[in-house]
Amino acid sequence: MINWRTALLPPALAIIFAMLLSSVALLISGANPLEAFATMGAQLFHGNTAVSTVNLAIVYYLAGLAAAIGFQMNVFNIGVEGQYRFAAVVAAIVGAWMELPPVLHVIAILVVAMFSGALYALLPALLKVYRGVSEVITTIMLNSIVFGIVAFLINPEQFGVLHGNNLSTAEIAPSGRIPGIPLGEAGTLFGFIVIAGALGYGYWFMLTRTRFGFELKASGESKTAAAAGGVSARKMTLAAMLLSGAVAGLVAMPELLGRDYVYAMTATQGYGFTGLAVALLGRNHPAGIAFGALLWAFLDRSAVSLESIGIPSEIATIMQGTIVLSVVVAYEIVRRADLAAEQRRVGRAGRNGQPAGVAEGGAV
């Protein structure tokens, strides 16, 4: 059973708190907070902002799912960032090189992307399982190294092509692209939204309806208890890390196959870190992650429209950081309040409103 109060109250509190805090920051810099928030709200009805927000949210959703799979097993896959960039550049190169009939081409690219994402997660997974190296440190190092790898692979001496001033991979043929969903004036929605939705459902199904999902969660809750039940924590850690890497491999695909068709040096970074925050906001629940992704994409887009009325766009970043922190704090506060309320309720029940005596196990 879902307790709606404990699930929805904290995010609402957090958003209100973040708005208050950013109002203070806005006032300090001499801007009118009401005007700023009105601009942020109104942007959704201008041109293609709404659709581009959803498009960005699709990307964040995939990154959030990737992070959430790790969280379920208590593995902190901060390496989503490196994994998705590695997968994107490899998939772009392989995809441009392959010649296949339409649907097959797309599937092949997606498989390559998932495989390379998992491959980039393999080293930290192996080091964690067999050498006890913290995955946080190794994946952070690999996140930096990926910059070098991307630059190396996009170099014209290897696989790069120079378009004007911009280096990128060769273009993927039309057979390897995913058609968008045209919405007329409002813009074009990524066709990848269907795949993202299916992945979200698959994630939910895996966790709640399969034995593997149960073992994964059990092992994440308590390694020793799971081991007593015959679940190998090592195997689960490896599986979680590789699955997380495979999903991370898909993060750049909506943009690569739906809009850009090449992977450039200047491609946007930081989706992986966003994914962590989004997964936290959504409490690892597929619907929650979708909500978090939409909120985050909305704030990102707001930065642009805030800039246009002369407000520093960093306000959006500050709001994002505040929301993450206050969401987790708010969950904790609501949890404590619920716990205290329940204790009072139990204490009152059955004794005509009298608290239980010490002899019956009540509080001293």
Added chain:
Amino acid sequence: MERPDPTATTARRRLPGWARGALWAVVAIGVLSTASYLTDMPILTSSDTSQTALRLGLPILLAALGGLWAERAGVMNIGLEGMMILGTWGSAWGAYYGGVWVGLAAGILFGLLGGLLHAVAVVTFNVNHIVSGVAINLLGLGVAKYLATLVFEPISGNPRESPSVEKFDTYSATFLSDWLGALEDEQRVVLSDVAGLLRGLVTHVSPLAMIALLLVPASYFILWRTRFGLRLRSCGESPVAAESLGVNVYLHKYIAVAASGGFAGMGGASLVLLQGGADYLENQVNGRGYIGLAAMIFGNYRPSGLLGGAALFGYADGLQLSGGGAAVLALCYGAVLLLAIIVVLQLIRRHWWAAAGGVAGAVVLYWIYWTSDELPSDLIPYTPHFVTIIVLAVAAQRLRVPKAIGKQYRRGEDS
């Protein structure tokens, strides 16, 4: 500096810490000078390299110290990166208006504020340590950018950069430096190498570097030789037991995490206030907080160990900056020599699998050295990161992690 795998010295476990440190230093210098002699790359042990290494190692050393304080009190601190970013902004701001020392103080203060925020979230509200750290990294970046736009843009005309600020003066031990310089130029085996490395450490040294280096033994003394330190560490091992003995766990954790932020802020300041460093520049921290954390873990949560870790990263970074691809290749050669020593030690102790692994690693590294004239230039700047992963893979098994690290603790609740 290059250091052997700690397993190499387990046969001498009884040796006191200072003797093991000295032994490692001797092995490292021996390997480096042999490698520089055989590959004809004097830059491996030149004074330029060690001077750059000192400058680049400082922020990492300070971040690692910050990590040490927090983690010894049982609090994971991924937020070091964000606190360092706050420190860079604070120190540039302070230094612009009040000179270097004010800048240093402001940097520490800003880092400390970041640390306090982490403490509030983690200690008071029991937020997951990594979650709070990630949020602080986001906030640190956002706040620093925001403040830079607000304060620096009107002065420097660029929201990504501060106006140029005063830097620390540097001091040299002139007589010693000249004498070592003469010795270095003679190019005698070993002697000149040692002279080169030492000369870099006594020439153009800033007060900040001296303070940072003194903070290592100071941290050791406070954490391991005082009552306060014992209590702080007990919070990281078993907070319930500590509380039962009357230690105020919350207070000690607060102090530890705030101090941790202060160290990180100082690390940020060292990026801004040293000669040869940039002024405040967006993204100048560039993962150094994380590398500091890695250095601390590599150093097995000990002050002496993290000094070695920071030296290793600083050295790898300084070498690739001043020597480029050829120098990194020579470093590969040095690593082969080191692995050979380790393999022999493992064979003596009959650890066949470890020895086989060492041989495999050595063969791969030697193959890289032998077949390539030049490493891909895009990958060379990431030498320290590669070194981190390799070193952790070799060294990480003997870690002694504080027992209650990352655990949530509430007074009166059983953990």
